[in-house]
Amino acid sequence: MSGPVIEVQDLHTRYGSRWVHQGIDFRVERGEVVALVGGSGSGKTTLLRQMIGLLQPARGSVRVFGESLFGGGPRRERALRRRFGVLFQHGALFSAFSVFDNIAFPLRELKLFSEAEIGDMVRLKLDQVELLPEHGRLMPAELSGGMVKRVALARALALEPELLLLDEPTAGLDPDLSDSFVRLIQQLDRELRLTVVLVTHDIATVSALATQVAVMEEGRILAFGSLDQIMHSEHPFICSFFHSDRGVPVEAS
Numbered sequence: 001m002s003g004p005v006i007e008v009q010d011l012h013t014r015y016g017s018r019w020v021h022q023g024i025d026f027r028v029e030r031g032e033v034v035a036l037v038g039g040s041g042s043g044k045t046t047l048l049r050q051m052i053g054l055l056q057p058a059r060g061s062v063r064v065f066g067e068s069l070f071g072g073g074p075r076r077e078r079a080l081r082r083r084f085g086v087l088f089q090h091g092a093l094f095s096a097f098s099v100f101d102n103i104a105f106p107l108r109e110l111k112l113f114s115e116a117e118i119g120d121m122v123r124l125k126l127d128q129v130e131l132l133p134e135h136g137r138l139m140p141a142e143l144s145g146g147m148v149k150r151v152a153l154a155r156a157l158a159l160e161p162e163l164l165l166l167d168e169p170t171a172g173l174d175p176d177l178s179d180s181f182v183r184l185i186q187q188l189d190r191e192l193r194l195t196v197v198l199v200t201h202d203i204a205t206v207s208a209l210a211t212q213v214a215v216m217e218e219g220r221i222l223a224f225g226s227l228d229q230i231m232h233s234e235h236p237f238i239c240s241f242f243h244s245d246r247g248v249p250v251e252a253s
């Protein structure tokens with residue numbers, strides 16, 4: 001496929017009478033890892049929700065793989081949605097399902113595979129996120145924070161998506177766990193040649209993963225470019241964001 005993986009044009013979003021996005025233009029090219037950063041409440045997660053079709057634009061458009069997430073008919077929309085995987089902010093595992101059944105869920109929904117095939121695929125996904133087959137028997141309540149993220153990532157990868165969307169992938173993890181989760185995403189990104197969009201507040205995550213950075217403020221994209229370009233911006237908001245006490249373990253050359 002040629003053309004961008006995601007193309008957002010003149011996007012306006014509102015919750016009730018409150019406008020959250022006021023004219024967003026944004027493109028994600030194949031193979032890029034784009035980090036959405038910005039102040040709290042600037043509309044990052046809402047933009048991610050638009051990209052996965054959980055919200056409809058009030059104005060403007062969101063196209064994924066060249067198609068609108070709405071209006072193509074149920075079969076076409078389902079086919080389009082199978083091409084991306086989502087890691088939600090707190091993992092969003094089904095608490096009544098085991099790890100195995102959480103990862104199997106999107107595979108079973110397809111009604112294309114036998115239980116034996118699903119078993120093989122779930123074990124492969126567990127291995128990809130560096131968990132053991134026996135972890136499949138655990139319930140979400142028995143998992144550490146790092147394991148929840150890995151299981152949620154395995155579920156997001158279950159249908160072998162081309163596009164992966166991650167909402168705050170390292171939130172709630174201590175620095176060591178955060179580093180090892182970022183390394184895992186890096187490795188999978190290389191192996192699976194994914195296109196990735198992630199929302200994060202963590203500059204270390206941006207520095208390790210992102211090929212492009214979009215800085216959001218008050219419902220607009222303030223700047224878009226490589227981390228190096230963004231780091232050299234003189235915009236006061238960007239300066240305070242990237243050079244604050246949150247620490248910038250980034251060697252911008």
Ligand SMILES: Nc1ncnc2c1ncn2[C@@H]1O[C@H](COP(=O)(O)OP(=O)(O)OP(=O)(O)O)[C@@H](O)[C@H]1O
Binds near residue numbers: 040041
């Ligand atoms: N379901 C909702 N209903 C009403 N308002 C909402 C809803 N979700 C988000 N908002 C509001 O929209 C604005 C943007 O929220 P969003 O979660 O997209 O921001 P964010 O940049 O991801 O913030 P954070 O970094 O704090 O997660 C905020 O003011 C938020 O309160």
